[in-house]
Amino acid sequence: MYSRGQNIPRAPSTTKENLDETPMDKRRRITVGKMVGPNTTNLRPRQVLSAVNVGPADPTSAANSDAGSTVGGIEFSSREDVERLLSEKIKGKFKTDLKGKNEQMIEYIKKLKACIRWFMELEDGYLLEQEKLRSLSEAEEKRHAEIETQMKINIEELNSRIEDLQGQCASLQEKLSREEAEKLAISKSFREEAEARVASDRLRASLAEELERTTEDLKRNSDQIKLLQDTNKRLQEYNTSLQQYNSNLQAESVKTGEAISKMHTEKTAMMETIASLRDHTNLLKSQLDSSRSSQQEAIKLKEELRKEVGCLRAELQQVRDDRDHQLSQVQSLSIELANYKELTGKTSKELDTITTTRTTLEATCSSQKERIQLLESQVEAANEKLKRADLTAIEVMTEYEEQKNTIKVLQNRVIDADIQIFEAEKLRKKLHNTILVCIFAYGQTGSGKTYTMMGQPEASEQKGLIPRSLEQIFQISQSLESQGWKYKMQASMLEIYNETIRDLLAPIRSSNFDATAAHSKFAIKHDSNGNTHVSDLTVVDVCSIKEVSFLLRQAAQSRSVGRTQMNEQSSRSHFVFTLRISGVNESTDQHVQGVLNLIDLAGSERLAKSGSTGDRLKETQAINKSLSALSDVIFAIAKKDDHVPYRNSKLTYLLQPCLGGDSKTLMFVNISPEVSSAGESICSLRFAARVNSCEIGIPRRQTQMRSLDSRLSYG
Numbered sequence: 001m002y003s004r005g006q007n008i009p010r011a012p013s014t015t016k017e018n019l020d021e022t023p024m025d026k027r028r029r030i031t032v033g034k035m036v037g038p039n040t041t042n043l044r045p046r047q048v049l050s051a052v053n054v055g056p057a058d059p060t061s062a063a064n065s066d067a068g069s070t071v072g073g074i075e076f077s078s079r080e081d082v083e084r085l086l087s088e089k090i091k092g093k094f095k096t097d098l099k100g101k102n103e104q105m106i107e108y109i110k111k112l113k114a115c116i117r118w119f120m121e122l123e124d125g126y127l128l129e130q131e132k133l134r135s136l137s138e139a140e141e142k143r144h145a146e147i148e149t150q151m152k153i154n155i156e157e158l159n160s161r162i163e164d165l166q167g168q169c170a171s172l173q174e175k176l177s178r179e180e181a182e183k184l185a186i187s188k189s190f191r192e193e194a195e196a197r198v199a200s201d202r203l204r205a206s207l208a209e210e211l212e213r214t215t216e217d218l219k220r221n222s223d224q225i226k227l228l229q230d231t232n233k234r235l236q237e238y239n240t241s242l243q244q245y246n247s248n249l250q251a252e253s254v255k256t257g258e259a260i261s262k263m264h265t266e267k268t269a270m271m272e273t274i275a276s277l278r279d280h281t282n283l284l285k286s287q288l289d290s291s292r293s294s295q296q297e298a299i300k301l302k303e304e305l306r307k308e309v310g311c312l313r314a315e316l317q318q319v320r321d322d323r324d325h326q327l328s329q330v331q332s333l334s335i336e337l338a339n340y341k342e343l344t345g346k347t348s349k350e351l352d353t354i355t356t357t358r359t360t361l362e363a364t365c366s367s368q369k370e371r372i373q374l375l376e377s378q379v380e381a382a383n384e385k386l387k388r389a390d391l392t393a394i395e396v397m398t399e400y401e402e403q404k405n406t407i408k409v410l411q412n413r414v415i416d417a418d419i420q421i422f423e424a425e426k427l428r429k430k431l432h433n434t435i436l437v438c439i440f441a442y443g444q445t446g447s448g449k450t451y452t453m454m455g456q457p458e459a460s461e462q463k464g465l466i467p468r469s470l471e472q473i474f475q476i477s478q479s480l481e482s483q484g485w486k487y488k489m490q491a492s493m494l495e496i497y498n499e500t501i502r503d504l505l506a507p508i509r510s511s512n513f514d515a516t517a518a519h520s521k522f523a524i525k526h527d528s529n530g531n532t533h534v535s536d537l538t539v540v541d542v543c544s545i546k547e548v549s550f551l552l553r554q555a556a557q558s559r560s561v562g563r564t565q566m567n568e569q570s571s572r573s574h575f576v577f578t579l580r581i582s583g584v585n586e587s588t589d590q591h592v593q594g595v596l597n598l599i600d601l602a603g604s605e606r607l608a609k610s611g612s613t614g615d616r617l618k619e620t621q622a623i624n625k626s627l628s629a630l631s632d633v634i635f636a637i638a639k640k641d642d643h644v645p646y647r648n649s650k651l652t653y654l655l656q657p658c659l660g661g662d663s664k665t666l667m668f669v670n671i672s673p674e675v676s677s678a679g680e681s682i683c684s685l686r687f688a689a690r691v692n693s694c695e696i697g698i699p700r701r702q703t704q705m706r707s708l709d710s711r712l713s714y715g
């Protein structure tokens with residue numbers, strides 16, 4: 001509801017034409033509005049405006065405008081009030097009650113007047129509002145004009161701006177086209193880059209794979225290097241310990257030899273001493289026997305003397321008793337004589353008799369005294385004699401005890417000497433067992449096998465295993481001679497070249513070597529006792545290290561050696577040195593025998609690395625084949641296979657008793673310290689590990705009585 005003076009909201013539909021209307025026009029329009037105006041009871045600002053447009057002719061609209069007014073005590077505030085007024089009927093109390101009807105009519109007219117006044121007020125309000133709206137409209141128009149002007153200015157500005165922008169747009173388009181061209185170029189290069197990136201990604205992936213592989217290889221290699229270093233270290237330690245053990249053994253052997261010979265001299269001296277002591281003991285025994293008999297005699301004599309002394313003592317006692325009795329008689333007689341003298345009743349004759357008796361008694365007494373003295377001196381002499389006999393017996397006994405002790409000491413010394421001889425014999429056996437060994441050197445070409453086995457026999461510090469072991473064998477055999485041992489040695493040397501045997505001690509070596517003839521010539525045969533026979537092989541009796549050294553030099557000259565990329569002087573064959581040892585102990589009638597095989601194998605080599613061609617290639621193939629046959633044999637033994645392929649190569653067939661029999665076999669593994677040889681070193685060490693775990697049997701000592709056949713025989 002709007003009261004007067006209240007700001008009425010501006011109707012958007014208000015136009016200029018509306019504002020220029022006269023109040024009459026308005027009334028007319030209000031009437032029209034009444035006719036067409038909607039019943040908008042519930043509308044608010046817009047309804048009011050509608051009410052204004054409809055005008056007072058539409059009491060409903062006026063009533064809806066809520067512009068309530070009290071006129072003459074009658075209040076109109078809404079259309080309903082007006083409609084109620086208009087629908088009121090004038091009724092009298094009765095049909096002819098004009099007065100009442102008149103009063104009601106007056107009242108009704110009053111109400112109508114009030115209603116008209118309300119309408120007029122409402123109209124005034126509307127007019128006022130209209131004025132306001134006009135001024136507002138003018139202000140609005142002015143504002144619109146200003147806005148329009150402003151808008152024009154703005155439009156101009158915008159136009160100029162648009163022109164600028166169009167210019168900018170053109171330049172931008174130019175730029176855009178340029179940039180598009182650039183973009184095209186960039187996208188092209190981007191595509192190229194993307195392709196390049198894909199290619200580089202692929203490359204990177206392959207490089208990463210390669211890197212991974214290389215890293216793994218590196219890791220593997222470093223592991224292998226570590227393993228090799230460890231193995232090398234262990235081998236060095238082992239080598240050092242072996243060298244130490246060897247030098248200890250040598251020192252022990254020398255010491256033992258010296259000790260044995262010393263003991264032998266001592267033993268001989270002791271035996272002599274024992275013999276002389278035995279003589280002396282026999283003498284002492286006879287002396288002791290005679291002493292014992294003389295002691296017995298002395299004891300008997302002593303007993304007799306004791307008896308005699310007892311008799312003499314009894315006799316002496318008797319004599320003493322007699323003397324005492326006689327003395328008591330003499331005393332009683334003296335007393336009687338004195339009494340008689342006193343009594344004077346006796347005759348001088350009786351007195352004389354008494355005196356004579358007394359004299360006789362005194363004489364008897366003195367003679368008995370003398371006899372007692374004699375007997376006492378006799379007893380004393382007998383006691384002296386007894387004492388002397390006792391002393392002699394004690395001396396004899398002491399001497400006898402001393403001699404017994406001396407014999408005991410000497411017997412102990414003899415036992416000690418026997419123990420020492422037994423220990424020395426044990427050591428000798430140990431040494432003997434140590435060298436009762438097939439020994440061979442295995443390894444890559446150029447790794448030092450020949451150096452290990454042969455070395456440089458002329459230079460004492462650089463002697464190899466073969467000259468050193470032979471020296472030791474001869475040294476020990478000589479030192480054992482004092483114990484009654486006599487040894488006989490026979491040496492033979494052969495090489496297996498391209499699967500054929502060559503005799504390295506043959507007097508003249510044919511330059512045009514006939515392999516077929518050699519094959520039939522040097523046939524390997526094993527008999528049922530495990531003895532090996534190589535037909536037509538030269539066997540030389542050797543008595544000293546000098547002789548063996550000479551033979552070794554001869555063999556070295558005959559050996560097949562050639563130059564390869566890996567070794568200036570590469571052994572192109574397997575070298576087998578065989579020493580047959582047979583020993584006899586004349587004193588114990590004991591026989592021992594053994595065969596020592598010292599083998600310098602040809603080196604394994606990779607064809608690619610050695611670069612062998614022609615004859616060298618053939619040699620390399622033969623070497624590798626026989627080494628692989630050797631490993632096959634060892635692995636078959638390790639696996640305890642029923643079949644061991646000894647016959648696959650000459651080498652394994654020749655060494656069959658050493659590899660699978662009751663011998664002892666020692667293998668040296670030579671490896672090259674060069675990094676480039678690491679792969680082959682690992683192969684060699686793996687092979688060595690397999691060999692190490694390989695049990696070929698329990699060695700048996702070849703000890704027999706006389707007339708024993710050779711273990712190895714050569715035709």
Ligand SMILES: Nc1ncnc2c1ncn2[C@@H]1O[C@H](COP(=O)(O)OP(=O)(O)OP(=O)(O)O)[C@@H](O)[C@H]1O
Nearest residue numbers: 444445446447448449450451567569570571602603
């Ligand atoms: N421990 C060492 N000290 C000094 N020189 C050594 C040693 N070991 C090997 N050599 C030298 O290395 C070279 C190759 O050694 P050697 O001929 O003994 O090898 P190899 O294993 O027998 O080779 P191949 O199998 O080819 O016969 C030789 O000149 C040798 O003197």
